[in-house]
Amino acid sequence: MKKELKIFDKPKNVKRFLGFFYASLLVLLVLDFFIHKHAEFPWEGAINFFAVYGFLSCVLLIFIAKILRIFVKRDEDYYD
Amino acid sequence: MNEEKMVLSHEPVPGYRTIFHITVVVAVLYLGAIFLWPFI
Amino acid sequence: MTNFMPPAAIFIIGALFVPLIKGKLKSAFMLLLPVIAFATLVKMPEGNYWTLNFLDYNIIFGRVDRLSMVFGYIFTIISFIGILFALKVEDDLQHVSALLYAGGALGVTFAGDFISLYIFWELLAISSTFLILARRTKQSQAAAFRYILVHVFGGLCLLAGIVIYIQNSGTAEFSYIGLSGTGSYLIFIGIALNAAIPPLHPWLQDAYPEATVTGAVFMSALTTKSAVYLMVRTFPGTELLIWLGAIMTAIPIFYAVLENDIRRVLSYSLINQVGFMMCGIGIGTQLAINGTVSHAFCHILYKALLFMSTGSVLYMTGKIRCTDLGGLYKTMPLTCLFCMIGAASISAFPLFSGFVSKSMIISAAAYGKMTIIWLILQFASAGVFHHAGIKVPFFTFFSEDSGIRTKEPPLNMLLAMGIAAFFCIAIAVFPAPLYNILPYPVDYVPYTGAHVVGQLQLLMFGALAFCLLILSGYYPAELRAVNLDTDWFYRKGGRLFYYIMDKILNGLNSVSEKVFVGGLAGYLGRISRDGPVRAALLAMVPAWVISGKAGEKLDQKKTFLRMAIETGTSPVGINAAWATIFLVLVYLLV
Numbered sequence: 001m002k003k004e005l006k007i008f009d010k011p012k013n014v015k016r017f018l019g020f021f022y023a024s025l026l027v028l029l030v031l032d033f034f035i036h037k038h039a040e041f042p043w044e045g046a047i048n049f050f051a052v053y054g055f056l057s058c059v060l061l062i063f064i065a066k067i068l069r070i071f072v073k074r075d076e077d078y079y080d
Numbered sequence: 081m082n083e084e085k086m087v088l089s090h091e092p093v094p095g096y097r098t099i100f101h102i103t104v105v106v107a108v109l110y111l112g113a114i115f116l117w118p119f120i
Numbered sequence: 121m122t123n124f125m126p127p128a129a130i131f132i133i134g135a136l137f138v139p140l141i142k143g144k145l146k147s148a149f150m151l152l153l154p155v156i157a158f159a160t161l162v163k164m165p166e167g168n169y170w171t172l173n174f175l176d177y178n179i180i181f182g183r184v185d186r187l188s189m190v191f192g193y194i195f196t197i198i199s200f201i202g203i204l205f206a207l208k209v210e211d212d213l214q215h216v217s218a219l220l221y222a223g224g225a226l227g228v229t230f231a232g233d234f235i236s237l238y239i240f241w242e243l244l245a246i247s248s249t250f251l252i253l254a255r256r257t258k259q260s261q262a263a264a265f266r267y268i269l270v271h272v273f274g275g276l277c278l279l280a281g282i283v284i285y286i287q288n289s290g291t292a293e294f295s296y297i298g299l300s301g302t303g304s305y306l307i308f309i310g311i312a313l314n315a316a317i318p319p320l321h322p323w324l325q326d327a328y329p330e331a332t333v334t335g336a337v338f339m340s341a342l343t344t345k346s347a348v349y350l351m352v353r354t355f356p357g358t359e360l361l362i363w364l365g366a367i368m369t370a371i372p373i374f375y376a377v378l379e380n381d382i383r384r385v386l387s388y389s390l391i392n393q394v395g396f397m398m399c400g401i402g403i404g405t406q407l408a409i410n411g412t413v414s415h416a417f418c419h420i421l422y423k424a425l426l427f428m429s430t431g432s433v434l435y436m437t438g439k440i441r442c443t444d445l446g447g448l449y450k451t452m453p454l455t456c457l458f459c460m461i462g463a464a465s466i467s468a469f470p471l472f473s474g475f476v477s478k479s480m481i482i483s484a485a486a487y488g489k490m491t492i493i494w495l496i497l498q499f500a501s502a503g504v505f506h507h508a509g510i511k512v513p514f515f516t517f518f519s520e521d522s523g524i525r526t527k528e529p530p531l532n533m534l535l536a537m538g539i540a541a542f543f544c545i546a547i548a549v550f551p552a553p554l555y556n557i558l559p560y561p562v563d564y565v566p567y568t569g570a571h572v573v574g575q576l577q578l579l580m581f582g583a584l585a586f587c588l589l590i591l592s593g594y595y596p597a598e599l600r601a602v603n604l605d606t607d608w609f610y611r612k613g614g615r616l617f618y619y620i621m622d623k624i625l626n627g628l629n630s631v632s633e634k635v636f637v638g639g640l641a642g643y644l645g646r647i648s649r650d651g652p653v654r655a656a657l658l659a660m661v662p663a664w665v666i667s668g669k670a671g672e673k674l675d676q677k678k679t680f681l682r683m684a685i686e687t688g689t690s691p692v693g694i695n696a697a698w699a700t701i702f703l704v705l706v707y708l709l710v
Contacts, residue, residue: 040486054578057502058585065377092593
């Protein structure tokens, strides 16, 4: 039996990964202050627009999907 | 082998709901400000 | 110049030899076919050739220009990767249909006229159906049946449109058509069905997850993208497509979030990605068309990579549902890595292929000042990362450990994934070779500071949303269920339709049986049975009376005649008389 990878079995590693992830988010937020922009739309040039838009898009996606599930969910053997 | 799962639900971790709500409120306010800026 | 075969013919003729060869030779032969086709492509100069005349129409098997060449290249590349991935499959049905399928896609790409196009179009539909059937399960048979019915309907729309088009224009050759008149709308619907534009899309998410592990790889690459090619060719700049495309990017991602079957999640994200292309075709500027074509090129590679890596999981574990999987990175680290490269590419991370192609389409929307479209496309970009970029790898390879212990798939599968993964990164790092083969000259720089940071923010904060939604328990549970889509109309609605039609038609049937079978038909039947006798008597009796026959002698003659006609044994004389009467009648009437 080959040796298994288990890096995410240790809670310490998961924490480290998440810490790295949150740090990179912070870097991106700060970086946006120093970027030269040539925006087509007024809001495109706003500081950290894409961060907020990306976050809210995904939240909206999930909540609309949850509402959609109420209407479209059927039993697994619905079509049989 | 494990039995086939019918549902894989995600239980809330204490404290994260508050963090989530705060983040959403902040994000909505900021995005609203960005979009409405030209009209103010 | 034209002493070589059309690339489509290489695949189609090659496919016929596959069942005759065995063992290693067969593997080598199958891998050689796309290589020969690619070598042929490289040597093909621009122009129209391999033409022949059929019923006064020009049949063109080789319409070669920059647009068809890009699709020709990618179809042969992906055929090579797909064949390599399927090399160990011991099922000639799959090999032959996959090769015919690839031949059909190349045929569509280089067809310069509607007649050959239609033949290759139908070849696509039929050969791909066998890739679903070859799974040999009850569900796959049912799905294949629905798949072919839908495509037959689409093919009929296309055919009707083609007939009207040829009728009006007098030629079977085509290029730009544009939406005007019934014929063009029918052609549009026929192509739109293959491109899976809502509401004509549900065949895709219905059939692809039921296809074989290796068949799905070919299917993800060929049908929709040959429709994209045809749409670029015939309907660029059609405003309707901008909106259809935007809707197409948004709607499927909601379903993808809810779906439990990983390959069905990928099918929905496939529709979403083709939505970007449709939008680009609708915008129709040079930048947008370049974006569409390059996005199709990249999309074929990373979508095939995603279908290969998840297919490997299905192949090794027999499971493909989110609820059954998890923790597979431990035993399939390479497959996991390839899946993540595909996921990063479809999400358009900088340095992964989606980034250098999708951004052209979105930029084209921005240059056109299409506010709402731009917002929808950005929303869909964040959404595609959410489900295809995070959900697919997360629930397959990470998440809760499902307890499944397996191993990496065979070497040929890993190699196929490796090649696709290599392309996904290479295209993003050195986009120049891809940009050089696009239909129009490219002066687009994907890697600007604003663009890289903006895209990274969009994606990483989308990931943050995923993270917080899971941890706060808002993320919808993965569960085994059916999610209704527009296929309801022909799966359930079809039954309702059948029921109503059954009642109405059977009612009509019984009424008409009484009227026609009992009444009218009986009458007509008696008439037609007795008719000849009556007519013969009518003709002969006066003659007999004149010649002095009467009484018993006349009755005897009548009985004899009746029997003779009913048994079909009338003497020659009577037949001659009949013929004469007939001729006289004709002479008098005309």
